Amino acid sequence: xxxxxxxxxxxxxxxxxxxxxxxxxxxxxxxxxxxxxxxxxxxxxxxxxxxxxxxxxxxxxxxxxxxxxxxxxxxxxxxxxxxxxxxxxxxxxxxxxxxxxxxxxxxxxxxxxxxxxxxxxxxxxxxxxxxxxxxxxxxxxxxxxxxxxxxxxxxxxxxxxxxxxxxxxxxxxxxxxxxxxxxxxxxxxxxxxxxxxxxxxxxxxxxxxxxxxxxxxxxxxxxxxxxxxxxxxxx
Numbered sequence: 001x002x003x004x005x006x007x008x009x010x011x012x013x014x015x016x017x018x019x020x021x022x023x024x025x026x027x028x029x030x031x032x033x034x035x036x037x038x039x040x041x042x043x044x045x046x047x048x049x050x051x052x053x054x055x056x057x058x059x060x061x062x063x064x065x066x067x068x069x070x071x072x073x074x075x076x077x078x079x080x081x082x083x084x085x086x087x088x089x090x091x092x093x094x095x096x097x098x099x100x101x102x103x104x105x106x107x108x109x110x111x112x113x114x115x116x117x118x119x120x121x122x123x124x125x126x127x128x129x130x131x132x133x134x135x136x137x138x139x140x141x142x143x144x145x146x147x148x149x150x151x152x153x154x155x156x157x158x159x160x161x162x163x164x165x166x167x168x169x170x171x172x173x174x175x176x177x178x179x180x181x182x183x184x185x186x187x188x189x190x191x192x193x194x195x196x197x198x199x200x201x202x203x204x205x206x207x208x209x210x211x212x213x214x215x216x217x218x219x220x221x222x223x224x225x226x227x228x229x230x231x232x233x234x235x
Contacts, residue, residue, distance in 0.1 A: 003127075003137060004031075004119055004122040004123060004126070004127070005029075005030045005031050005032055005137070005138055006032060006033070007031065007033065007052075007053035007054060007122050007126070008033040008034075008035065008050070008051075008052040008053050009026060009031060009033065009034045009035070009052060009053065009054055009055075009056065009118070010035050010036075010037060010043065010046060010052040010054070010055045010056070011023065011034065011035070011036045011037070011056045012036075012037045012038075012039075012040075012042075012043045012055060012056070012057045012058060012061070012066070012069070013036075013038070013057075013058040013061075013084075014038050014039060014058065014060070014061055014062045015058075016038060019036045019038070022056070022084075022114070023036065025111045025114065025115070026115070026118075027140060028140055028235060029115050029140070029235065030138050030139055030140050032138065035052065038062075039061055039062050039063045039064075040061045040063050040064040040065075040066075040068070040069040040072075041063050043055075043057075043069055043073075044069070044072060047073060047076060047077065051077050051079060052079060053079065053080070053122060053125075053126065054079065054080045054081070054082065054118065054121060054122060054125075055070075055073065055079055055080070055081045055082070056082050056084050056118070057069065057070065057081055057082065057083055057084065057101075058083075058084060058085050059083060059085040059087050059092065059096075060085070060086070060087070066083060066085065066096075067095060067096065067099060070096075070099050070100070070101065071099065074099075074100065080102045080121045080122075080125050081100070081101045081102055082101065082102055082103045082104070082105065082117060082118065082121060083096040083101050083103070083104040083105065084105050084107065084109070084114070085104075085105075085106065085107060086106065086107040087106075088106040092104075102121045102125075103117050103121060105117060112178070137149050139170070139174055139235075140235075141213050141214075141221075141222045141235065142215060142221065142222065143155060143156060143215065144212075144213045144214075144215075146162070146170065146213060148167060148170075148171060151163075151164075151167055153212045153213050160212045162209070162212060163205075165190050165205055166205055166208065166209045166212070168189055168190045169186055169189065169190060169202070169205055169206070169209060170209060170213075170233075171189075172185065172186055172189040172190075173186075173223065173231060173232065173233035174233055174235075176232070176233075177232075177233045177234075177235050178232065178233070178234065178235070179232060180226050180229050180230050180231070180232050181230050181231055181232060182229060182230040183199045183202055183229075183230050185230065186202050186230065186231065187199065187202055190202070190205075206223065206225075206231060209223060210223050221234070222234055222235065
């Protein structure tokens with residue numbers, strides 16, 4: 001596993017629509033391997049065949065509860081567990097953490113918070129402090145998959161090469177996703193110290209980048225302009 005996005009995630013919840021929603025959130029963030037189980041029995045069967053890098057676990061299951069399931073998992077694995085449940089009583093939270101869960105979140109939740117908590121657990125467990133710094137190598141933007149290592153934007157029917165400057169711009173936006181990145185910050189990321197006067201050039205690179213990663217470049221969904229300030233990546 002080179003980075004957290006290659007981790008295998010197991011979602012355990014009896015609500016199939018909820019599983020579909022959470023899986024979509026994780027896939028849009030760039031996670032590649034997400035498996036689902038709708039009951040404790042399905043999860044136990046899953047562990048007989050393979051072991052994920054993290055389990056995101058509901059408490060209320062049709063054939064038992066998440067606490068009992070976690071105890072069974074612990075007999076065969078020390079995999080990190082994050083409880084994600086509608087039960088917000090302190091006693092439930094304390095019981096889950098007392099059993100050795102790594103974290104406990106309550107539904108409804110902020111998608112970004114879920115991503116941050118999962119990422120923190122994976123980094124702490126598999127890439128502890130002192131290990132080589134993580135760099136996200138794959139970015140999912142709708143139907144487009146950007147591979148930073150190969151410099152390619154992949155679509156279902158084609159692959160498009162990105163230039164070094166386009167990749168530098170996209171990585172800077174990805175590292176600051178959801179936040180405004182100013183023209184100066186982007187110019188500095190691409191041209192380092194000698195970045196003055198490149199604002200118009202950045203605009204050209206942004207236009208070409210949109211042509212490669214957006215389904216409709218004239219109405220971008222991901223690479224957005226913040227008028228007068230810069231750009232931001234919405235994922």
